[in-house]
Amino acid sequence: MTDRSITPVVTPVRRAADVPPYDAARAEAAVRELLLAVGEDPEREGLRETPARVARAYKEIFAGLRQEPEDVLTTTFDLGHEEMVLVKDIEVYSTCEHHLVPFHGVAHVGYIPNVDGRITGLSKLARLVEVFARRPQVQERMTTQIADSLVEILEPRGVLVVVQCEHLCMSMRGVRKPGSRTITSAVRGVMRDGATRAEAMSLILGK
Numbered sequence: 001m002t003d004r005s006i007t008p009v010v011t012p013v014r015r016a017a018d019v020p021p022y023d024a025a026r027a028e029a030a031v032r033e034l035l036l037a038v039g040e041d042p043e044r045e046g047l048r049e050t051p052a053r054v055a056r057a058y059k060e061i062f063a064g065l066r067q068e069p070e071d072v073l074t075t076t077f078d079l080g081h082e083e084m085v086l087v088k089d090i091e092v093y094s095t096c097e098h099h100l101v102p103f104h105g106v107a108h109v110g111y112i113p114n115v116d117g118r119i120t121g122l123s124k125l126a127r128l129v130e131v132f133a134r135r136p137q138v139q140e141r142m143t144t145q146i147a148d149s150l151v152e153i154l155e156p157r158g159v160l161v162v163v164q165c166e167h168l169c170m171s172m173r174g175v176r177k178p179g180s181r182t183i184t185s186a187v188r189g190v191m192r193d194g195a196t197r198a199e200a201m202s203l204i205l206g207k
């Protein structure tokens with residue numbers, strides 16, 4: 001019998017090319033409806049511009065739906081560097097797909113290049129995080145997507161991604177536990193080896 005507890009759950013994700021263009025007018029109408037639904041007056045002074053503002057903000061916050069990792073992991077160099085590369089404390093702002101409120105914190109992204117030493121620009125790792133953070137998300141999927149796209153594009157020997165976030169849906173509402181942090185990781189290839197993983201983790205945890 002299959003042990004279902006270790007069966008990976010793969011969420012089908014639409015490719016950017018299949019995502020329709022951003023519909024600002026529709027977003028604006030929806031925000032207006034929401035304001036009415038909560039008992040506000042969208043015509044009052046302070047709220048008159050709000051639907052349009054929120055529509056613009058959502059375009060930015062969900063821009064990652066129209067981007068693919070290969071759009072940002074463009075610059076690769078063959079530097080011959082075969083040891084670990086780790087960028088830590090990359091600030092992350094994403095949106096919980098269950099409540100549409102933010103979760104935020106940091107991502108640490110490390111990889112061990114392939115034997116040709118193919119590496120990418122450091123900023124590209126932070127851009128990669130943005131591609132997946134700027135979508136309606138769950139933290140686990142975001143972590144996995146960052147790791148798997150690095151595997152696909154850089155073909156490295158190993159990847160480790162650790163994300164630590166506070167979910168405002170747990171802080172400002174619901175269970176109301178401000179300050180709790182959720183930590184997720186995705187580890188691929190030789191980064192799974194005990195010593196290598198320990199080295200990456202100590203670099204992440206070290207000040």
Ligand SMILES: Nc1nc2c(ncn2[C@@H]2O[C@H](COP(=O)(O)OP(=O)(O)OP(=O)(O)O)[C@@H](O)[C@H]2O)c(=O)[nH]1
Pocket residue numbers: 096097098137138139140167169170173174175
């Ligand atoms: N695994 C996971 N869960 C998340 C994430 N973001 C939010 N959640 C959880 O999604 C769950 C949704 O649960 P529901 O019971 O459907 O929604 P709810 O009634 O609003 O739940 P409460 O938040 O407990 O009030 C909650 O337990 C959230 O904490 C995430 O990134 N990963």
Ligand SMILES: [Zn+2]
Pocket residue numbers: 096097098099100101167169170
């Ligand atoms: Zn939530």
